[in-house]
Amino acid sequence: MTAAAAHLSARPARPRHLAGTGALLRLALRRDRVMIPAWVLALGVAVASMGSSFEALYDTAAKRVELAGSMNANGSMRALYGPVFSDSVGGLIAWRMAGFGAVLAAVMSLLIVVRHTREEEETGRQELLSAAMVGRRAPLTAALLAALLANAVLAVLIAAGLAKSGRPAAGSLALGLAIGCTGMLFAGLAAIAAQLTESARMAKGLTGAVLGLAFALRAAGDAATADATSPLTWISPIGWSENLRPYAGERWWVLLPFAAATALTVGAAYALTARRDIGMSFLPARPGPAAAPRSLSGPFGLAWRLQRTTLLGWTLGFLCAGGIFGGIAKGAADLVGDNRQTREIFERMGGQQGLTDAFLATMLGMLGMIAAIYAAGAVLRLRGEEIGERAEPVLAGAVGRIRWAAGHLSVAFAGTAVILASGGLALGLSYGVSVGDVGGHLGPVLAAALAQVPAVWTLTGLAVLVFGVLPKATTAVWAAVGGCLAIGWIGPSLKFPQWVMDLSPYGHLPKLPGAEATAAPFLWLLGLTAVFTAVGLAGFRRRDIG
Known part of the structure; x- marks a missing residue:
């Protein structure tokens, strides 16, 4: 054996933090073989098929112009759906589904991530898997990859469905990315919540509370302005999805905040998971009293x-x-x-x-x-x-x-x-x-x-x-x-x-x-x-x- 080979063999092997990720990803997809397709197909088909409904209801340009003007002139309707940036059929689809689709994609993502991270730890299955050749970061990576796959397929399904129905390809892609990117951002937030909380229920509740706050901020901002320029709208990721403006002169640069925020949340989740033991959390339950009250x-x-x-x-x-x-x-x-x-x-x-x-x-x-x-x-x-x-x-x-x-x-x-x-x-x-x-x-x-x-x-x-x-x-x-x-x-x-x-x-x-x-x-x-x-x-x- 040469000196170099002997030196290399004497060095301790680096920990394989991602070992077993592929197997865990296949397991996650196997467990979610019904849930993920149901979410993706239901939401994707709903968005892609909405154009025919708008064409039947507002079959002339004058009707669409009147609808867009009416919605933008009313703060209450803007709070509910957001402003209309284009009176085309594609613009009406984006007005109706950018926010709603983003919320549903966020819910789908948080359910996927929490199920395959904190819920696995809570039930004890993760400890059993970690006894084998499974790296520390493999479960989180597999969960995020499952969410990424679901959101990517959803974005493609929306973009392809809208483009096939005659909508401009750029706007169709923008709307698909707006919804899919929102889902991935909340997947990262759910990953953080899974590290902070002690139970899957608390992780879902915390991420859901952030989603509710994002929707409320978007609603308040759109109620105040007719062009989605309110700071409250820009604070909310749901506001980013509508400010991408599909079919209304797409703002592709809005994808940068999505990418930066997703990278930040995912990086924070990885940093947190490396600093805690399996089954533990950064917000553990407080010790209870020595004697239970009579109410229990x-x-x-x-x-x-x-x-x-x-x-x-x-x-x-x-x-x-x-x-x-x-x-x-x-x-x-x-x-x-x-x-x-x-x-x-x-x-x-x-x-x-x-x-x-x-x-x-x-x-x-x-x-x-x-x-x-x-x-x-x-x-x-x-x-x-x-x-x-x-x-x-x-x-x-x-x-x-x-x-x-x-x-x-x-x-x-x-x-x-x-x-x-x-x-x-x-x-x-x-x-x-x-x-x-x-x-x-x-x-x-x-x-x-x-x-x-x-x-x-x-x-x-x-x-x-x-x-x-x-x-x-x-x-x-x-x-x-x-x-x-x-x-x-x-x-x-x-x-x-x-x-x-x-x-x-x-x-x-x-x-x-x-x-x-x-x-x-x-x-x-x-x-x-x-x-x-x-x-x-x-x-x-x-x-x-x-």
Whole structure:
């Protein structure tokens, strides 16, 4: 052996931080073989097929010019959808889907990353894998690569679909990149959250809170300016996606902030993961008291202890959102002239009882649809406790299955009413102050917010049904929630058939405040909720744990 060879053989081998990345990536794609294609196809096809809907609704250039002018002249509509930068069909597609698509891509990405990082550690699977030839950074790398692949395919599908339907190739590519890049940025943020928090639920909640803040900043900025130049809009990554301006003189340089922010977040995630042990976090749980309080003596107290932080966060978020929406509701009636098309859009979304009431009804409906995300997560916490092997020790004692499940379900059902009441209260107060009539508007707006509860409870009952009967198909719950959100968000403006609108429980609710309401739809939804819940609990009582 030569001296050089001997020297090299004596040197310690460098740690293979990325060893096993390929195998973990294949495993992640195998586990997400349903979720990722469902997200990508649903969102990609929705964006790519929207051009035909706009061509049917606004078949002349004059109609499109009138629509763009009306939307840009109204701060409330800009807060909801953003400004219109071009009155072409492609420009209307970008106006309608740049922000909405970016939000959905962000949700998809955070679910992928958290599932294959913090959730793997929380369940103990990552420790088992790390005992083999798996590098320290391999799990995070595999999760980010899975998110990158999903967002890349989504961007290509959007760009190719729009280009094939006759839209300009540059604008189609810009819109695809705007949505895909937003998804990757939030994948990086989710990776950071997975290092900071001790549970997958907290990581998702923290990233979701950042996403909600980004949407609120974008809404406030667009409400203030008609050309998306507000500093609030530029602070938000969702604002970057619309400022890329597909089909309106694309600003390709806006991709630079996306690239820089993504690189920064991913680099921070790698730095953090190198400085902690598997299963640990930078924000660990505080040690509890030596003796448990009496409130933890039963399953209801335990469920409240586990879910109270999440409920508090959602409540504060709805308070902020309600305050913002109530403050801009006054501008709903400040339209340029007597524009028939704008009035029709308002009426399809919020009813025919007047523009301001229609806007309030639209905002409350959106809060109701978002509340279903909280409700589904609260119910599926049962599944998390089950697969995390924390439910079995509880059920081994004197606590029955139904009683244990009832503790979490009480938080899910009651918490839904609490967060909707908080959003309605803030919206009613903010709007009442802006028009100088708090007493006359607070009660109706609060009642309208609570009127969303039966629809949310129907989806909550559906989550119970899936948990009890098909526990391994919990992805279907998120698909149902996302489908209802998509129907309610884009269905009215694109005149979806009534049978499609009726697939969502929200489509059966009266447009409050202002519209006439009868008890029938509420009773039907509550009855359906009871059936779903009863069947789900019966199935849970009979199936095996785990």
